[in-house]
Amino acid sequence: MRIKLTSLMVEDQTKALQFYTETLGFKKKSDFPVGEYRWITVVSPEGPNDVELALEPNANPAGKKFQESMFSQGIPLAAFEVSDIAGEFARLKRKGVAFKQEPTPAGPVTIAVFADSCGNLIQLYQRSS
Amino acid sequence: MLLKPDVFRGLCRARDMLHEVPERPWTVEEVAREAGISPFHFIRQFETVFGLTPHQYRIRSRLSRARRLLAAGRHSVTEVCVEVGFSSLGSFSDLFARRFGETPSDYRRRARAMVSVPGKLPRALFPGCLSLMASLPPSAFRSFREASALPL
Numbered sequence: 001m002r003i004k005l006t007s008l009m010v011e012d013q014t015k016a017l018q019f020y021t022e023t024l025g026f027k028k029k030s031d032f033p034v035g036e037y038r039w040i041t042v043v044s045p046e047g048p049n050d051v052e053l054a055l056e057p058n059a060n061p062a063g064k065k066f067q068e069s070m071f072s073q074g075i076p077l078a079a080f081e082v083s084d085i086a087g088e089f090a091r092l093k094r095k096g097v098a099f100k101q102e103p104t105p106a107g108p109v110t111i112a113v114f115a116d117s118c119g120n121l122i123q124l125y126q127r128s129s
Numbered sequence: 130m131l132l133k134p135d136v137f138r139g140l141c142r143a144r145d146m147l148h149e150v151p152e153r154p155w156t157v158e159e160v161a162r163e164a165g166i167s168p169f170h171f172i173r174q175f176e177t178v179f180g181l182t183p184h185q186y187r188i189r190s191r192l193s194r195a196r197r198l199l200a201a202g203r204h205s206v207t208e209v210c211v212e213v214g215f216s217s218l219g220s221f222s223d224l225f226a227r228r229f230g231e232t233p234s235d236y237r238r239r240a241r242a243m244v245s246v247p248g249k250l251p252r253a254l255f256p257g258c259l260s261l262m263a264s265l266p267p268s269a270f271r272s273f274r275e276a277s278a279l280p281l
Contacts, residue, residue, distance in 0.1 A: 005259075007258055007259055009258065011179075011180060011181075011189075012180065015180055019180075030269070032265055032266075032269045034256075034261045034264045034265060035253055035254075035256075035261075035264060036229075036254070037256060037261055039261050039262060039265055039269065054259065054261075054262075056256070056258060056259065056261060057256065057261075059193075059254070059255050059256060060255045060256060060257050060258075061197060061250075061255065062257075063257065063258060064193075068144070068145075071141065072141040072145075074137070093130065093131070096130075096177060097177075098130050098131075098132055098174070098177040098178045099130070099131045099132065100132050100137055102131055115132075115177070115178040115179070117177065117178065117179065117180035118180055119179065119180075
């Protein structure tokens with residue numbers, strides 16, 4: 001048993017693919033039509049064999065309710081590791097990303113939180129050296 | 130941009146308001162005021178955070194709700210149109226067709242044919258997390274393996 005895949009629900013798969021590739025800088029790994037939706041996954045160019053992230057439709061009302069409640073409570077639904085959190089914060093802010101929390105030391109990590117424009121809050125973290 | 134805590138709360142409140150169907154729909158200015166954000170900043174901040182303008186968000190919310198109601202099959206297209214907050218059947222049909230690629234009546238007919246348990250939403254139309262994967266053709270998995278072998 002291995003952990004190779006995880007997923008995030010998104011409001012609009014096309015816009016999500018654009019945000020996760022063009023804004024965040026991930027690479028598209030798969031994109032297949034499935035009925036009215038698509039099976040889309042992205043990977044990090046820094047770790048193409050790491051976990052794949054599926055961008056799934058939030059069409060299921062239960063999923064959407066969960067996503068909205070977590071967002072309102074300020075809870076991120078995914079966390080991505082970075083090696084230079086101040087640099088990423090500046091780069092993404094320049095690209096127009098809205099941050100809820102600027103880089104903040106929190107014990108063994110420094111964290112920042114942004115909105116992915118698809119209905120989720122995402123946490124960035126850098127391990128303290 | 131960096132959102133202050135009260136602005137973040139205001140934007141979430143605004144999003145919840147845009148899901149509601151009051152007797153008289155709120156104007157964007159009213160939603161902004163309720164959220165405690167100036168209308169000038171409100172539209173831009175909302176779009177940056179949620180990917181759609183408040184107006185687009187409200188339309189999308191109504192259309193998604195309409196889709197669920199139509200799939201459940203208990204209401205006519207006209208009833209659904211009014212229920213989700215549209216006043217014109219013509220603009221409801223146009224917006225619905227533009228978003229989902231078929232008219233509300235075509236969708237209703239197609240969805241009803243897929244319902245096996247009355248009142249339950251057909252899973253193919255409202256997938257749960259990762260359930261899409263089960264519908265992929267075997268060739269997709271071959272492609273996964275080929276894709277993993279390729280340098281990016």
